[in-house]
Amino acid sequence: MATAPNAFIPLQDISPQVASWVAQVAQLTEPARILWCDGSPAETARLRNELIARKELAPLNEKTFPDCHIARSHPSDVARVEHLTFICTTNQEDAGPNNHWMSPADAHAKMDGLFKGCMKGRTLYVVPYCMGPIDSPYSRCGVEITDSAYVVLNMGIMTRMGRAALERIAADGGNFVRGLHSTGELDPNRRFIMHFPEELSIQSFGSGYGGNALLGKKCHALRIASYQARTEGWLAEHMLIVGLKNPQGELHYVACAFPSACGKTNLAMLIPPDSMPGWEVFTVGDDICWMQPGPDGRLWAINPEAGYFGVAPGTGPKTNKNAFDMIRKDTLFTNVALTANNEPWWEGIGNGAPVTDWLGRPYDAKNGPAAHPNSRFTVSAVHNPSYTKEAENPKGVPISAIVFGGRRREIAPLVYEARNWQHGVLVGASVASETTAAATGAVGVVRRDSMAMKPFCGYNFGDYFQHWLNVGAKLKNPPKIFHVNWFRQGADGKFLWPGFGDNLRVLSWMLERVAGRAGAQETAIGNLPRPIDLNLKGLDIQPAVVEELLSVKQDAWRKEVAEIRSYLAEYGSRTPGAMYSELEEVEQRLG
Numbered sequence: 001m002a003t004a005p006n007a008f009i010p011l012q013d014i015s016p017q018v019a020s021w022v023a024q025v026a027q028l029t030e031p032a033r034i035l036w037c038d039g040s041p042a043e044t045a046r047l048r049n050e051l052i053a054r055k056e057l058a059p060l061n062e063k064t065f066p067d068c069h070i071a072r073s074h075p076s077d078v079a080r081v082e083h084l085t086f087i088c089t090t091n092q093e094d095a096g097p098n099n100h101w102m103s104p105a106d107a108h109a110k111m112d113g114l115f116k117g118c119m120k121g122r123t124l125y126v127v128p129y130c131m132g133p134i135d136s137p138y139s140r141c142g143v144e145i146t147d148s149a150y151v152v153l154n155m156g157i158m159t160r161m162g163r164a165a166l167e168r169i170a171a172d173g174g175n176f177v178r179g180l181h182s183t184g185e186l187d188p189n190r191r192f193i194m195h196f197p198e199e200l201s202i203q204s205f206g207s208g209y210g211g212n213a214l215l216g217k218k219c220h221a222l223r224i225a226s227y228q229a230r231t232e233g234w235l236a237e238h239m240l241i242v243g244l245k246n247p248q249g250e251l252h253y254v255a256c257a258f259p260s261a262c263g264k265t266n267l268a269m270l271i272p273p274d275s276m277p278g279w280e281v282f283t284v285g286d287d288i289c290w291m292q293p294g295p296d297g298r299l300w301a302i303n304p305e306a307g308y309f310g311v312a313p314g315t316g317p318k319t320n321k322n323a324f325d326m327i328r329k330d331t332l333f334t335n336v337a338l339t340a341n342n343e344p345w346w347e348g349i350g351n352g353a354p355v356t357d358w359l360g361r362p363y364d365a366k367n368g369p370a371a372h373p374n375s376r377f378t379v380s381a382v383h384n385p386s387y388t389k390e391a392e393n394p395k396g397v398p399i400s401a402i403v404f405g406g407r408r409r410e411i412a413p414l415v416y417e418a419r420n421w422q423h424g425v426l427v428g429a430s431v432a433s434e435t436t437a438a439a440t441g442a443v444g445v446v447r448r449d450s451m452a453m454k455p456f457c458g459y460n461f462g463d464y465f466q467h468w469l470n471v472g473a474k475l476k477n478p479p480k481i482f483h484v485n486w487f488r489q490g491a492d493g494k495f496l497w498p499g500f501g502d503n504l505r506v507l508s509w510m511l512e513r514v515a516g517r518a519g520a521q522e523t524a525i526g527n528l529p530r531p532i533d534l535n536l537k538g539l540d541i542q543p544a545v546v547e548e549l550l551s552v553k554q555d556a557w558r559k560e561v562a563e564i565r566s567y568l569a570e571y572g573s574r575t576p577g578a579m580y581s582e583l584e585e586v587e588q589r590l591g
């Protein structure tokens with residue numbers, strides 16, 4: 001466990017394992033200087049000033065956005081690059097068809113070539129970080145070596161970064177995930193994000209974009225951690241964690257997995273509608289959740305992150321007031337537009353007008369959106385008005401319900417409950433969603449995204465489904481599992497459900513199910529609320545629309561079942577038999 005930071009020991013003397021790895025990397029990359037990061041406010045200020053002097057960062061309006069800055073990435077470097085992201089396991093089968101694979105030997109040879117001398121004239125920053133509360137047994141540490149000060153600033157917001165993390169690494173016997181990053185020349189043809197789960201290491205070259213360059217997030221906390229979690233008996237998931245307290249004072253924590261840019265941040269910071277007085281919402285996390293079976297037979301969760309790397313467009317006072325208020329100070333914006341007052345602007349912000357677009361050009365509607373659709377804010381979690389101290393609880397929070405969801409125009413109803421854990425694993429494995437701007441590639445195409453982990457699972461999905469079954473078998477009090485779809489559309493293309501704060505109506509039904517109080521109707525795909533089981537008080541919605549949202553179309557579902565079967569077959573003999581028996585059960589119930 002970490003001790004109190006001792007400011008008198010030089011950082012490079014704290015962990016011999018870290019120091020020797022830094023020396024090895026320095027020999028390969030040949031930096032002009034090495035800077036060990038302590039995570040102090042003075043260090044942050046210094047790095048910001050350096051970036052401002054180099055015109056890589058600019059302060060925003062001091063009065064309305066104090067301590068806020070804007071950065072612009074290279075126009076070809078604005079999203080995660082799944083086609084250049086590899087899992088490098090000894091056996092290809094272990095990475096599975098859900099990942100791109102390269103042999104560790106080939107990947108190391110390629111990356112050594114790219115990293116050779118790549119930091120000449122640059123600074124090598126050593127960034128020790130802890131994913132999770134510094135004193136939690138569930139947390140895991142890493143060190144990112146990077147040549148980007150922008151990455152250091154982001155890591156300082158997104159993780160517990162600096163001296164205390166390094167002390168924990170030393171106390172843990174020098175155990176840490178090794179992440180090496182260089183922005184290189186930002187040449188898309190020389191860009192790779194390599195993961196070596198068997199070595200607990202990551203190498204990322206040629207990108208400065210968050211998901212590719214902030215190695216604590218997707219690379220460590222999901223891809224490497226999912227692999228580590230499997231060997232150690234826990235779960236590393238792409239989930240938000242939110243606490244919901246009903247007017248009677250009952251508090252439950254819920255973990256929800258939705259694919260990228262499907263509203264996880266909004267749900268994590270939900271504001272109850274006026275017609276549901278007395279409810280309170282507490283954000284533990286908005287993107288990543290690590291869960292361990294606890295001694296009481298429940299699942300306990302921590303958020304390994306300390307900040308939010310959220311999508312800016314669509315964030316406004318009506319859609320996510322908490323996020324909107326949270327990003328008014330001490331926030332790093334990337335690829336947003338600017339107003340005449342030097343304030344950040346994006347589509348959906350609800351007021352103001354852009355004068356400069358995300359590329360720094362005078363705004364012209366002919367050029368498309370003013371802010372990049374995947375423009376981001378990076379901000380510390382403590383600035384969130386719905387922040388809870390429980391996010392620092394080393395024991396984590398107990399999870400009452402797990403919710404899977406996707407962005408689907410049709411087929412998936414507003415909500416349904418899995419019959420049990422095993423059926424819930426099938427429901428999670430079957431998640432499908434329309435793609436968004438968070439990754440490069442076509443937007444709006446439906447793809448399967450099991451547990452919202454398609455881009456993030458560090459091993460074969462067949463083994464992952466089995467691991468989920470194994471974890472469930474160990475739980476005396478497993479959470480209930482649900483599926484939601486906030487994005488169902490009518491024939492006219494309009495969304496049928498208002499979403500945002502009104503999603504609490506659906507969550508409150510789930511919590512009533514957890515408490516054994518709410519009604520439901522059994523259907524072939526699981527248990528659905530009847531319209532009378534949902535709290536629709538104060539909501540302007542036609543009964544026919546509610547019927548539609550809660551309908552299960554037998555023909556469409558038969559087709560869906562057939563598609564799920566061929567999807568599961570992609571994982572060959574690694575797919576657990578239990579997945580097929582659950583699917584057969586659904587099929588039989590469909591008649």
Ligand code: OXD
Nearest residue numbers: 211259260261287438
């Ligand atoms: C993210 C993502 O950035 O899922 O959180 O793409």
Ligand code: MN
Nearest residue numbers: 238260261287
């Ligand atoms: Mn995400």
